[in-house]
Amino acid sequence: xxxxQKKFLxxxxxxxxxxxxxxxxxxxxxxxxxxxxxxxxxxxxxxxxERIRMAGxxxxxxxxxxxxxxxxxxxxVQEGKDLPIEYEGITxxxxxxxxxxIVEGTYTKSGVFKADNLMAKCxxxxxxxxxxxxxxxxxxxxxxx
Amino acid sequence: MATLGSISxxxxxxxxxxxxxxxxxxxxxxxxxxxxxxxRIVIGISLLITVGVIAxxxxxxxxxxxxxxxxxxxxxNTPWNYKITALWAGQDGSLLFWSWLLSIYAVVAVIQNRKRxxxxxxxxxxxxxxxxxxxxxxxxxxxxxxxxxxxGFTIPDGQGLNPQLQNPGMxxxxxxxxxxxxxxxxxxxxxxxxxxxxxxxxxxxTSTRRWTLFAWLCLSIGITLGGKWAYVELGWGGYWAxxxxxxxxxxxxxxxxxxxxxxxxxxxxNMLRVWNMVLIMLTFFLSIFGTFLTRSGVISSVHSFTASSxxxxxxxxxxxxxxxxxxxxxxxxxxxxxxxxxxxLTSRESSFLLNNLIFIAICFSVLWGxxxxxxxxxxxxxxxxxxxxxxxxxxxxxxxxxxxxxGVGPLLAWRRTSxxxxxxxxxxxxxxxxxxxxxxxxxxxxxxxxFVSAVLxxxxxxxxxxxxxKGMTARHRMTGENYVRALVNMTLKNKSRFGGYIVHLAIVxxxxxxxxxxxxxxxxxxLQPGEALEAGMFSFVYTDHxxxxxxxxxxxxxxxxxxxxxxxxxxxxxxxxxxxxxxQPNTEVDILQTWREDLYATLAGVSGENNAATIRxxxxxxxxxxxxxxxxxxxxxxxAMLPTKPRIVTEKSK
Numbered sequence: 102x103x104x105x106q107k108k109f110l111x112x113x114x115x116x117x118x119x120x121x122x123x124x125x126x127x128x129x130x131x132x133x134x135x136x137x138x139x140x141x142x143x144x145x146x147x148x149x150x151e152r153i154r155m156a157g158x159x160x161x162x163x164x165x166x167x168x169x170x171x172x173x174x175x176x177x178v179q180e181g182k183d184l185p186i187e188y189e190g191i192t193x194x195x196x197x198x199x200x201x202x203i204v205e206g207t208y209t210k211s212g213v214f215k216a217d218n219l220m221a222k223c224x225x226x227x228x229x230x231x232x233x234x235x236x237x238x239x240x241x242x243x244x245x246x
Numbered sequence: 247m248a249t250l251g252s253i254s255x256x257x258x259x260x261x262x263x264x265x266x267x268x269x270x271x272x273x274x275x276x277x278x279x280x281x282x283x284x285x286r287i288v289i290g291i292s293l294l295i296t297v298g299v300i301a302x303x304x305x306x307x308x309x310x311x312x313x314x315x316x317x318x319x320x321x322x323n324t325p326w327n328y329k330i331t332a333l334w335a336g337q338d339g340s341l342l343f344w345s346w347l348l349s350i351y352a353v354v355a356v357i358q359n360r361k362r363x364x365x366x367x368x369x370x371x372x373x374x375x376x377x378x379x380x381x382x383x384x385x386x387x388x389x390x391x392x393x394x395x396x397x398g399f400t401i402p403d404g405q406g407l408n409p410q411l412q413n414p415g416m417x418x419x420x421x422x423x424x425x426x427x428x429x430x431x432x433x434x435x436x437x438x439x440x441x442x443x444x445x446x447x448x449x450x451x452t453s454t455r456r457w458t459l460f461a462w463l464c465l466s467i468g469i470t471l472g473g474k475w476a477y478v479e480l481g482w483g484g485y486w487a488x489x490x491x492x493x494x495x496x497x498x499x500x501x502x503x504x505x506x507x508x509x510x511x512x513x514x515x516n517m518l519r520v521w522n523m524v525l526i527m528l529t530f531f532l533s534i535f536g537t538f539l540t541r542s543g544v545i546s547s548v549h550s551f552t553a554s555s556x557x558x559x560x561x562x563x564x565x566x567x568x569x570x571x572x573x574x575x576x577x578x579x580x581x582x583x584x585x586x587x588x589x590x591l592t593s594r595e596s597s598f599l600l601n602n603l604i605f606i607a608i609c610f611s612v613l614w615g616x617x618x619x620x621x622x623x624x625x626x627x628x629x630x631x632x633x634x635x636x637x638x639x640x641x642x643x644x645x646x647x648x649x650x651x652x653g654v655g656p657l658l659a660w661r662r663t664s665x666x667x668x669x670x671x672x673x674x675x676x677x678x679x680x681x682x683x684x685x686x687x688x689x690x691x692x693x694x695x696x697f698v699s700a701v702l703x704x705x706x707x708x709x710x711x712x713x714x715x716k717g718m719t720a721r722h723r724m725t726g727e728n729y730v731r732a733l734v735n736m737t738l739k740n741k742s743r744f745g746g747y748i749v750h751l752a753i754v755x756x757x758x759x760x761x762x763x764x765x766x767x768x769x770x771x772x773l774q775p776g777e778a779l780e781a782g783m784f785s786f787v788y789t790d791h792x793x794x795x796x797x798x799x800x801x802x803x804x805x806x807x808x809x810x811x812x813x814x815x816x817x818x819x820x821x822x823x824x825x826x827x828x829x830q831p832n833t834e835v836d837i838l839q840t841w842r843e844d845l846y847a848t849l850a851g852v853s854g855e856n857n858a859a860t861i862r863x864x865x866x867x868x869x870x871x872x873x874x875x876x877x878x879x880x881x882x883x884x885x886a887m888l889p890t891k892p893r894i895v896t897e898k899s900k
């Protein structure tokens with residue numbers, strides 16, 4: 102290997118190492134645990150204070166809002182299990198009874214999940230809107246959607 | 247019509263199998279008549295799929311709710327233009343749309359190459375037909391859009407298209423992305439053909455150069471429009487969230503951009519031939535992978551589809567692409583390798599190499615971050631995701647390095663840069679960057695990344711303008727043309743170079759917009775009528791409330807008067823709509839856009855006797871520059887794509 106090639110190899114390796122380092126350190130402190138309600142209850146003491154992301158459906162009739170709309174309490178259902186959730190902020194349009202939601206935040210000792218990020222499943226599945234949805238709604242129920 | 251559509255898709259399926267064999271056999275036997283037959287089969291397939299698409303469009307427009315797809319994505323009173331866009335709104339339709347666009351691309355590639363590229367064309371056709379066949383299998387057997395509703399059901403009216411998708415941006419955004427994804431199939435096919443035939447010179451690159459540019463252009467526009475749509479429609483004040491579906495479109499863009507740069511080295515210096523093969527294979531792979539991510543719901547995402555049956559088929563196809571690519575690479579490695587070596591670290595070549603390394607690093611980090619939940623679940627048993635903070639933390643510094651290279655690369659000479667030329671080319675941009683630094687500091691740009699970014703924007707922007715200036719004045723002196731004419735003629739004389747610089751300038755515009763986001767202000771507050779909310783240098787006074795009953799919804803509209811330094815600056819009217827049938831609220835954002843900043847208002851709701859309004863305001867500096875950047879990017883790429891006619895003659899005479 103000539104000196105020139107060595108120079109290239111070394112500078113290439115240094116740059117590659119730097120890039121790998123940037124990516125690797127990016128994982129520090131930015132990890133979010135994805136757990137089910139079951140897992141959350143099972144591992145609860147270990148998960149206090151960790152950033153957690155969960156998915157489920159809004160329990161029918163469980164949504165409570167403060168008068169100024171900026172504070173929301175609701176229950177999320179996942180495979181028959183409930184989890185009480187508190188969220189500070191404006192809820193997305195798709196957020197309503199039965200909607201699929203993803204919440205991100207921390208689980209507290211009081212048994213309430215404090216969410217600072219609330220996403221409701223949007224668009225692509227095209228729940229009917231604007232027009233005659235009843236017919237399709239019945240159809241969907243019978244199809245077991 | 248549905249039956250006709252189904253049948254033509256079936257025939258297209260069988261014809262692709264036939265075409266595949268004919269193309270391969272024709273090349274093996276060097277039979278020109280069979281090659282011509284393969285060309286005609288490609289045209290035939292395209293016509294058949296077109297019939298399928300027309301049939302589906304007809305059913306959509308006539309609202310034939312006997313067909314499940316039509317019932318699911320349109321309703322009787324969906325406007326006609328959105329009935330057409332319903333073609334790519336759902337999985338089955340969009341896969342047919344994919345198939346159709348590919349078949350049209352194939353026809354154009356055939357027409358372009360049937361005379362001049364007889365060597366490469368047959369295997370390229372064969373490769374395209376393999377891809378086509380895969381999609382036709384989906385269209386016919388897995389995700390058939392002509393599926394009737396189950397027997398016994400009559401549906402008086404369909405479900406209708408989601409109102410969030412009833413937006414002009416949504417009419418163009420998905421087709422643009424698709425045109426981009428699919429466009430990379432053609433360069434990939436010619437690359438595969440070069441490998442199979444052993445004709446590994448630059449022919450496959452030169453004959454697909456414009457294809458690559460076109461695919462890249464469409465992908466860029468598609469990504470930018472997607473951001474614009476999210477920004478004006480979704481109401482969270484941002485345009486990019488590092489969502490898996492967004493990442494899916496970003497990854498082929500990154501490798502595609504790397505490819506566009508590194509092929510230049512192959513053309514000029516005959517180096518990096520293996521690398522270019524790898525890049526085009528990766529780009530194609532990521533295009534299919536992107537379609538897969540969007541359509542399969544493997545990774546939970548806010549817009550991805552719920553789990554569907556196409557997953558295993560896509561995974562299988564992706565494995566086939568990887569394995570065959572690797573096998574071909576190993577087989578042809580000896581021929582592909584070149585002896586040419588890099589000569590100096592401060593050369594254009596090595597800056598290109600570094601640029602490639604960085605694009606790949608960004609792509610890898612995005613891929614890793616997107617796939618991390620799957621990886622961690624398999625390895626550690628715990629599903630761990632990384633959100634936007636990860637992507638920003640990693641990609642901001644790497645992106646800035648890339649911006650720096652955008653300025654430096656074009657100024658370096660091929661092979662090695664002498665100190666003299668170094669001084670000549672870098673003097674002005676470096677001085678300007680140093681002068682701008684304290685100015686930015688005084689303006690309050692003091693945190694590390696925004697500050698570096700601002701200075702780099704000056705450096706890179708001025709280096710690009712300097713290139714144009716030098717070329718223009720030189721031409722003015724030589725030919726006596728006036729400056730404008732000299733600028734235009736110079737650009738047209740060297741389209742790919744100056745087109746490229748215009749695209750670089752566009753990237754600078756994007757970075758101006760990204761840098762602005764470091765100074766975003768977001769305020770949420772409940773206001774009584776007459777009260778004001780302060781955000782940045784502005785205050786927003788709640789002056790009026792109206793409730794409007796429209797045909798299909800009731801709208802709460804709030805009037806906000808904007809004050810800057812106590813003077814009126816404009817008004818905003820954010821809305822909250824409640825659609826009757828679905829009981830679905832819909833936020834209508836109102837934005838006051840200027841080149842300095844966007845004032846972006848959303849209304850969360852109106853409550854109480856006094857109509858207290860809960861409002862969220864974003865002050866987003868410099869967002870407009872991104873959309874302007876998008877237009878400049880398109881302009882530059884089109885310049886680079888313009889045909890260069892009389893070059894051959896002039897080059898010989900030189």
